Amino acid sequence: MSPVMRTRRDGSTRPARHRAVQPLAVAWLLVVWLALWGDVTPMLLVGGVLVAVLVCLTFPLPPIDLGSSVRVLPLLGVVARFHLDVVRASVQVAGVVLRRRPVRNAVVAVDLETTSDFLMTLVASMLSLIPGSVVVEARRSTHTLYLHVLDVPDAAAAEEFRRTALALEQRLLRALPPRPTAPEAR
């Protein structure tokens, strides 16, 4: 998603400024602050809000555009399946580490269906957290992820991994279906 453009008075365009202090970010930072203190007092609440606003002003970030609706049940399914995958793949990687045979790897390109930056980031993070795959390159223009996959004996296994990665994206798309008015349409 390219930045929203504003037109200046002389007709030239510039990227629109976004507000640095976002309520959600402040709320999250406040929760972290309170968790670190391990206590809730009025003084800590005021101090936490102050620190959160200061952090948001010092390190401004663009707002996250979810751009999709949320279906709770499929989302819970995705989370459960993700935990299962992490445990299974951890055991697998441990096996690869401990066995004698040398390991063969592969760099696999996965062309994602989604055009949303947010979903692409989510898929990339989930694939990275599942042991055995690391994102080495992400191309935003073509929505392609390049993943380094551990323990791929032949090309068929690489193909197999591509299918599991695309299946993960499909599950995520079912849990977070994009809204019809995509921000890319602007």
Place this chain on the structure above:
Amino acid sequence: MSWTVVADLAAAVCILLGALLALVAAIGVVRMPDLLSRMHAATKPQVLGTVLVMTGVALRLREPGVVGVLVLIVLLQMATSVVSSHMVGRASFRAGQVRRDLLVVDELSDGPAHEEPRGAP
């Protein structure tokens, strides 16, 4: 047997399993042939290991305030290990620090040369 004994036992099992995974990660860092394979061993079993150790600590201490901090540790560990493994992997690939003889398929180097349009990261 009271539930505290059961919780203590579960905590012990969790911490032991977590420590075992951390050990496997350490062995992997030594044994793996190249940087990218080492990244797999160093970042992933270790995340599950951290989760298990934190679960064990939560089961042993049984205090709500502590559990909040432990959940925070796990969340931050997951968020940062993804970014760091991607950055190190990407830097090593761009710098050519890859054992190509170990790769069965390499679709990043073999694909057609690609010029990323301006404005893309």
